Structures are given as C-alpha cells and as structure tokens.
Amino acid sequence: xxxxxxxxxxxxxxxxxxxGWASPRxxxxxxxxxxxxxxxxxxxxxxxMDPRYISxxxxxxxxxxxxxxxxxxxxxxxxxxxxxxxxxxxxxxxGLLMGLLMGRSQxxxxxxxxxxxxxxxxxxxxxxxxxxxxxxxxxxxxxxxVFVGAIFPILVNTMTxxxxxxxxxxxxxxxYGASEWQLFTKILLPGSLPAMITGLRLGWGxxxxxxxxxxxxxxxxxxxxxxNRAGNALRTDDMFFLxxxxxxxxxxxxxxxxxxxxxxxxxxxxxxx
Amino acid sequence: MTKLHRLSxxxxxxxxxxxxxxxxxxxxxxxxxxxxxxxTAHFEWINPLFISSPKLVLDAAIEQxxxxxxxxxxxITVVEFFLAFTIASxxxxxxxxxxxxxxxxxxxxxxxxxxxxxxxxxxxxxxFIIWLGLGFATVVMIGFLLAFIPIIVNTIAGxxxxxxxxxxxxxxxxxxxxxxxxxxxxxxxxxxxxxxxRIGVERALIGVIVGEMFASTKGLGYLISYYGSRLHTxxxxxxxxxxxxxxxxxxxxxxLVEDRLLKWQK
Numbered sequence: 001x002x003x004x005x006x007x008x009x010x011x012x013x014x015x016x017x018x019x020g021w022a023s024p025r026x027x028x029x030x031x032x033x034x035x036x037x038x039x040x041x042x043x044x045x046x047x048x049m050d051p052r053y054i055s056x057x058x059x060x061x062x063x064x065x066x067x068x069x070x071x072x073x074x075x076x077x078x079x080x081x082x083x084x085x086x087x088x089x090x091x092x093x094x095g096l097l098m099g100l101l102m103g104r105s106q107x108x109x110x111x112x113x114x115x116x117x118x119x120x121x122x123x124x125x126x127x128x129x130x131x132x133x134x135x136x137x138x139x140x141x142x143x144x145x146v147f148v149g150a151i152f153p154i155l156v157n158t159m160t161x162x163x164x165x166x167x168x169x170x171x172x173x174x175x176y177g178a179s180e181w182q183l184f185t186k187i188l189l190p191g192s193l194p195a196m197i198t199g200l201r202l203g204w205g206x207x208x209x210x211x212x213x214x215x216x217x218x219x220x221x222x223x224x225x226x227x228n229r230a231g232n233a234l235r236t237d238d239m240f241f242l243x244x245x246x247x248x249x250x251x252x253x254x255x256x257x258x259x260x261x262x263x264x265x266x267x268x269x270x271x272x273x
Numbered sequence: 274m275t276k277l278h279r280l281s282x283x284x285x286x287x288x289x290x291x292x293x294x295x296x297x298x299x300x301x302x303x304x305x306x307x308x309x310x311x312x313t314a315h316f317e318w319i320n321p322l323f324i325s326s327p328k329l330v331l332d333a334a335i336e337q338x339x340x341x342x343x344x345x346x347x348x349i350t351v352v353e354f355f356l357a358f359t360i361a362s363x364x365x366x367x368x369x370x371x372x373x374x375x376x377x378x379x380x381x382x383x384x385x386x387x388x389x390x391x392x393x394x395x396x397x398x399x400x401f402i403i404w405l406g407l408g409f410a411t412v413v414m415i416g417f418l419l420a421f422i423p424i425i426v427n428t429i430a431g432x433x434x435x436x437x438x439x440x441x442x443x444x445x446x447x448x449x450x451x452x453x454x455x456x457x458x459x460x461x462x463x464x465x466x467x468x469x470x471r472i473g474v475e476r477a478l479i480g481v482i483v484g485e486m487f488a489s490t491k492g493l494g495y496l497i498s499y500y501g502s503r504l505h506t507x508x509x510x511x512x513x514x515x516x517x518x519x520x521x522x523x524x525x526x527x528x529l530v531e532d533r534l535l536k537w538q539k
Contacts, residue, residue, distance in 0.1 A: 028380035036385070053403060110298025115306060121520045123479040125486065126494065126513050129501020134323055205391075212393040213483060217498075224396070231399035239396060247392035254391070 055236035060244075063237035073226075077245075080211055080222040083139050087146025088207050092200065095151040099158025099199075103192070109159070120152040124210055128217050142214040142222070149210040150203030157202070161195025162188055194265050201257040208250050325506040330514070333507040343496070347515060350481060350492040353409065354519075357416030358477040362470060365421040369428025369469075373462070374454070379429065390422050395480075398487045408491060412484035419480035420473040427469025431462030464535050471527035478520050 037057045043049050044056035051059075067073045102109040102116075124145060131148075135141040165188055173183050215224020216231075223242055230238035290297065307327050313319055314326030321329065337343040372379040372386075401411040435458050443453045485494025493512045500509040 024376075025380045025383070028377060029384045032381040033384050053400060106294070107298060110295045111302035111305075113295065114299035114303055118517060118521065121475065121524055122513070122517045123475075123482045123520065125479065126482050126497055126516050128486070129498055129509060130506065130513070133501065133504060133506065209393055209395075213395060216396065216398075217486065227393075227396040231396065234399065234403075236400065239400070243392050243394065243396055246396075247388060250391040251387075 052234060053236060055240050059237045060240045064241040064244075067238070067241060076222050076226050079139065080215065080224065081249075083142040083214075083222065084146055084207055084211050086139075087143040087210075088150050088204060090143075091147045091150035091154055091203055091207070095154030095199070095203070096158055096196065098151075099155040099196075100162060100188075102155070103159040103162025116152060116155060119148070120156060124149045124206070125213050125217075128214055131214075132218055137218045137220060139221075142211055142219065145210040145214040146207040149206035153202035153206065154196070154199040157195045157199025158192060161192025161199075164195070165191035190265070194261060197257055197261045197264070201254060204253050204257065205250060208246065208253075212246055322504060323506065325510055329507040330510045333505075334511045334514075337508065337511055343493075343511060343515065346492050346496050346512075347519075349409075350485065350494065350516075351519070353412045353485075353492065354416060354477055354481045357413045357481055358420055358474060360413075361417045361420035361424055361473055361477060364417075365424025365469070365473065366428050366466060369425040369466075370432055370454075370458075370462075372425065373429040373432025374458070386422060386425060389418070390426070394418060395483055395487070398484070402488050408489045411488045412481055412492065412494075415484035415488070416477045416480035420477035423472040423476060424466070424469040427465045427472070428462065431465030431469075432458055434465065435461045464531065467527070467531050467534055471524060471531060474523045474527055475520065478516070478523070482516060 040054070041056050041058060044051045044054055044059075098112070102112060127148065128141075128145060131141040131144050135144055169187050169191070170183060173187050178186065211222070212224040212227065215222040216228045219225045219228075223246060227239060227242045230236075230242065310324070311327045314321040314324055314329070334343075368382070372382055395415060398411065398415065401414055405411045405414055439457050439461070440453055443457050448456070481492070482494035482497070485492035486498040489495050493516050496512045497509055497516075500506075500512070
C-alpha cells in the first residue's frame with residue numbers, strides 16, 4: 001500500500017474547463033479523427049477502394065439511424081445485455097467471495113491457486129464449443145462465457161487486494177478490540193477496494209468480448225448474431241455501426257467503473273492508466 | 274524413501290512441507306479435481322458425452338499424437354502465434370516509443386488506439402477473409418491486432434514514466450537525443466514494455482485461436498471448433514489442454530524475463 005496523500009478536491013472554474021476542451025490534446029485528437037473520417041469518405045466515394053469492403057462514414061451513420069429506429073435492434077441489444085449482466089453478476093458474486101476466501105486463508109489459496117491460474121491463462125473462447133455442448137445455443141452458453149471470462153480477473157484482483165492490506169492496520173485494529181466483522185468492513189474491504197474495482201473493470205471488458213465472440217460463434221439473437229449476419233451478407237455499413245455500438249458499451253462501462261472508483265476511494269491518489 | 278527414514282527426519286520433512294506448502298496444496302487441488310471428474314464421468318452422474326473424462330482425454334491424446342494430427346495443427350498455431358506476436362512487438366514498441374516521446378504523435382493517434390482497444394474488431398473477420406484470404410494471413414492479422422494495443426499502451430506509459438530529472442541530467446552532460454533514448458528512456462521503460470509484452474503474449478494466443486476457429490481450416494483453434502461441432506469432447510479437450518499448456522509456458526517465461534529485468538530496479 002502506498003501512503004495516502006490528502007489533497008483538496010480539484011477546483012475547476014468554468015474557464016479552466018473550457019480551456020480543457022480546447023487543449024492541444026483535444027484539438028489534435030479531433031483533427032486526426034476528422035481527417036481520418038474525411039479520407040475514408042473520399043477513398044470510398046472515389047472508389048479508390050471498393051466501397052463494398054470499406055463502407056463509408058456517411059453510409060454508416062445512415063445505417064445507424066435506420067437500425068436505431070427499428071425495434072428488432074433493441075431486441076438484440078437486450079439479449080446481449082441480458083447475457084452480459086447475468087454472467088457478470090454471477091462472476092462478481094463468486095469472484096468476490098472466492099477472492100476473499102483465497103486472500104484470507106493460505107490453505108484455500110494453496111488448493112485453488114494452480115487451477116485458477118491455469119483457467120485464467122486459458123483462452124476462454126477456446127472453450128466456447130464446449131460451452132455450447134453443455135448449455136446449448138441459447139443465452140446460457142454466452143452467460144457462461146461471460147462468467148468464465150469475468151470471474152478470474154475479479155477473483156485474482158480481490159485476492160491480491162486483500163493480501164496487500166497493511167498487516168499493521170489489522171494488528172492495530174485487533175489491539176483496539178475490533179471484531180472480525182469490524183476488521184473486515186473497516187479495514188480489509190476499504191483496503192482492497194481499488195484492486196477489486198480494477199478487477200471488475202477488467203472483468204467487464206472481457207465479458208463484452210466474450211458475449212460478442214460467443215454470439216458470433218453460435219447464437220440466434222444478440223448483437224454478435226447481428227454482426228455475424230451482416231458479415232456473412234457483407235453489409236459493411238451494418239458491421240461498422242454495430243462495432244461502434246459495442247465499443248460504446250465498453251467505453252461507457254469503463255467510465256462508470258472509473259467514476260465508481262473515484263467516489264468509493266476518495267483517499268486514493270489518482271494514478272495514471 | 275522408506276517410512277522409517279521419513280519418520281526419523283520428521284522435523285526436516287515438516288520444514289520441507291512448510292517451504293513447499295503452496296506447491297503441495299496446489300497438487301492436491303489438481304489431483305482432486307481430476308479424480309472428481311473421472312468419478313463423475315465413470316458413474317455417469319453427468320453424461321460423459323458432455324464432459325468426457327480424464328481417461329478418455331488421455332486416450333485421445335495418445336491416439337492423436339501417434340497419428341500426428343495434433344502436432345501438424347499445433348505447428349501451424351505456433352508459427353502463426355510467433356509471427357503475430359513478433360510483428361505486434363516490433364510495431365507496438367516502435368509506435369509506443371514515438372507516442373511516448375512526441376506529444377503530437379500521441380495526441381493524434383490516441384483516439385484510434387482507444388477505439389481499437391474497446392472495439393470487438395474480431396467481428397470484422399469476414400472482411401479480413403476477403404482482404405487476406407482464408408487461413409494463415411487472416412489468423413496472423415487477428416492475433417497481431419489483439420496483441421499490439423496493450424504493447425503500445427504499456428510502452429507509452431513506460432516512456433512517459435521516465436524520470437525527467439534523469440533526462441535533464443543527460444542533456445546537461447551533453448548526451449544527444451539518440452543516447453538519451455537508448456541509455457535512459459529505454460532502460461527505464463523496459464519493465465513496463467515487458468509487462469505489455471506479457472499481456473501481448475496472452476492476447477496474441479487468444480487472437481490466433483479465435484482466428485483459427487472462425488477463419489481457418491488449420492491449427493488448434495480449428496480442431497477445437499471442428500471437434501466441438503461433432504461432439505468429440507475428448508479430442509476437443511486434447512487441443513484445449515495443449516493450448517493452455519502452450520499459453521502457460523509462454524506466460525511463465527515472460528514472468529521470468531520480467532523478474533530478471535526488474536531486479537536492477539530494486
């Protein structure tokens with residue numbers, strides 16, 4: 001554990017915020033993206049490359065609107081989110097529990113450590129065919145892929161977080177007569193919270209990829225299913241739009257977790273990347 | 274080792290146990306799982322068609338390695354993996370260094386890196402097939418794309434994390450830019466780069482396997498998907514185990530390298 005550094009919360013005037021928007025980082029980034037989109041549009045319009053293979057931004061936006069105004073899209077989005085949320089919730093429950101146990105007890109850690117590491121290193125998608133055999137082509141095989149993908153980062157990070165809690169703090173707590181429950185809620189939990197949240201964020205990222213790959217592999221609904229259909233029919237516009245949607249879901253969730261981290265652990269110094 | 278001998282050196286053994294407790298417990302855990310699996314399959318509490326059994330997997334492994342099928346596909350996976358990983362390392366470190374060193378390059382490329390990081394571009398595999406053909410090149414491409422982002426991101430973090438005092442000191446002593454890059458920035462960024470490479474190894478392997486599942490007719494990924502669709506769980510698991518072992522060997526190797534390189538920092 002690093003020593004906590006107390007800082008007053010950053011006060012930002014409206015002017016400074018505005019300056020943030022106009023920072024060189026923002027300007028150059030935006031410029032690059034706009035240039036890229038413009039080049040893409042031109043290359044496609046002038047047929048320097050076959051527009052069937054590379055689509056073009058204006059087309060993608062158009063398709064996007066068309067899809068968003070169609071209710072089937074929301075059905076598929078709902079299925080994917082359902083798989084993601086069920087799988088992720090199960091992973092959080094079991095991952096936190098196992099992580100706590102393995103962080104606290106040396107015997108439990110010893111028993112499960114090699115298994116966890118082996119499964120953590122396994123490319124989950126390699127097990128996809130097996131999951132389909134076990135759970136069928138419906139949502140449950142995907143729920144399981146999400147679960148398997150998300151549980152290990154959560155578990156491992158929780159375990160590491162618990163083990164990194166300063167033993168001195170625990171001893172101090174004990175000397176002052178704290179009960180096990182108090183030690184847990186007042187010292188262990190806050191101490192390992194940042195690591196846990198990192199685990200959640202990693203788990204969510206793997207979960208999304210798992211859902212999409214799982215649905216591409218075999219499914220009858222979901223965003224991955226749409227992607228696969230679009231791919232097989234070479235509807236490039238649809239593919240680009242769907243990929244942007246999935247990337248957006250990932251981005252939103254990542255920002256959500258970062259926000260959660262800042263709110264829940266205000267004492268922690270801001271750390272890069 | 275006789276029982277008597279063991280008893281007479283009881284204290285020695287208990288010391289040995291305490292030293293290697295994690296290993297012993299780990300082995301017990303593994304053996305228990307394998308036994309449980311075998312028993313479950315043997316008494317058909319769960320249909321062995323679905324879960325196979327350790328013995329069936331072993332039989333399949335022997336069968337497949339004697340007739341050479343598994344090795345032929347394994348070799349292709351290994352070649353694809355190393356190609357994808359090597360290209361990803363070279364490109365990733367180069368671009369990462371540029372982005373970490375020149376601020377404008379960073380600002381310009383940053384949005385694209387983040388987009389690639391969070392988008393499931395595996396979905397584009399039909400396009401890759403059109404561009405690069407079914408098989409080798411497409412698989413390498415997918416492995417490369419997956420591996421190269423974390424390598425870039427870590428290299429940037431490593432380069433930017435270089436202590437600016439050291440760079441200033443270098444300048445004062447008249448070091449030119451090349452010397453500063455090679456003697457100061459690179460060594461100090463190395464640990465971050467290597468941990469990026471470790472993540473890259475894992476992701477390149479995933480990419481290659483997924484690529485083979487979707488866009489190839491060769492390699493372990495293809496075998497997995499092939500046997501999966503034919504309900505040959507035992508043969509499927511042979512390939513899975515091989516992939517896992519390959520991955521473990523690689524990541525352990527990277528860990529060793531990482532520890533070596535981190536030594537001088539302590």
